Amino acid sequence: MARTNRVLKPDWYGSSLINLSLDTIEVAGITTLFLDMDNTVLSRKTHEIPSEIRQWIADGRLRGIQMCLISNNCHSYAYEIASALELPIVAKALKPLPIGVFKALRLMHAKKEESALLGDQLFTDVLAARAAGIRALLVEPLATEDLWYTVLLRKVQQRILGDMPLNEERIGENGETDR
Secondary structure: OOHHHHHOOOOEEEOOHHHOOHHHHHHOOOOEEEEOOEOOOEOOOOOOOOHHHHHHHHHHHHOOOEEEEEOOOOOHHHHHHHHHHOOOEEOOOOOOOOHHHHHHHHHHOOOHHHEEEEEOOHHHHHHHHHHHOOEEEEEOOOOOOOOHHHHHHHHHHHHHHOOOOOEOOOOOEOOEOOO
16 A cells, blocks of 8 residues: 555544444553544534543543543633543644644653544544554544535545445554455
């Protein structure tokens, strides 16, 4: 597989964060999970966190998986969400640049090889993970309504993903999966 294809290919692709088994995370050796906020943890449309996602985060933390929000958002509600979830946050992360991921790695005292970024966008989340040298996990967005430029990028994202099937059973490394 060409390097350019691997850069945009997630190590795991699922319909929702809650479909990522905590057992799967542990088997993959991931001890720190960086979570995108908008349309991954909460709907950009309603700004509400689904109860299933709250429970998934709580269960993960009980199992010892460190979690941190990482978002390009810098509005006050981003900090309110982090507080409500009792998670640290790196806001204004500047994804797809790796700057925010590096900051989150330092904040969490995490090792790259044991970390992953889970988000809903190829061109911010997956690219930021790749640039920082950590695993990239991709989910379908919680809401289809979004900023105009994100809607445009999602159309390109869909063309790149094509008919890539959801792979909710295992996490690969560096875009090399069974898909």
